[in-house]
């Protein structure tokens with residue numbers, strides 16, 4: 241990824257997401273991974289918070305796909321703390337559309353990444369994932385219908401103490417067009433209330449309606465499997 245806007249957010253990532261989707265995924269993902277034994281491709285592995293869940297819950301080899309060099313640095317350093325993890329995880333420094341496993345995988349896991357793909361890219365993504373999965377392969381991702389956000393003022397969306405400093409994240413919806421949302425995030429470090437570091441990240445994310453997502457996946461040859469609220473499980477035919 242040339243434009244590694246994630247790198248500015250990396251120091252804040254685990255603080256914010258350990259307080260967000262990650263604890264819920266730790267509950268919802270393990271039962272869906274039951275029976276997966278040989279291989280998993282994780283799209284958008286980030287700093288490895290979910291990679292760790294996959295490693296704990298399966299004996300599988302993992303291909304961790306992560307385009308951001310900043311996120312990948314944390315991921316590899318996390319793996320380096322655990323010899324077994326280092327031997328089981330291959331980190332692919334590319335985006336999901338370029339991902340290639342050496343052999344077709346049993347399952348693909350994609351947590352909080354789908355929104356990075358616009359509608360045209362999603363069409364390519366389903367084709368790529370279909371090719372990466374073995375017959376009968378399982379696609380797992382988190383997804384929830386959400387109300388269309390409204391453009392508004394910046395709001396503090398996270399604030400964490402790190403020693404004597406406070407790490408603070410402010411988020412603001414700038415514009416909404418169809419399924420796409422433009423937002424601005426400001427990542428600040430404060431010392432005794434005074435800002436000592438500040439970075440702005442502009443992002444665009446894409447939130448397809450359920451019917452559209454279902455039509456895309458069915459059109460790409462996937463069939464829906466059972467999953468709890470908040471997760472989606474889809475399978476290829478055998």
Ligand SMILES: C[S@@+](CC[C@H](N)C(=O)[O-])C[C@H]1O[C@@H](n2cnc3c(N)ncnc32)[C@H](O)[C@@H]1O
Pocket residue numbers: 246257262283284285286287288289290305306307308311334335336337350351352353356
């Ligand atoms: C919100 S983070 C989620 C990270 C991890 N899955 C988790 O739940 O902690 C989104 C991740 O997707 C990655 N990403 C963005 N665009 C991507 C793409 N086209 N292909 C694969 N990953 C992508 C980002 O670099 C980032 O690490």
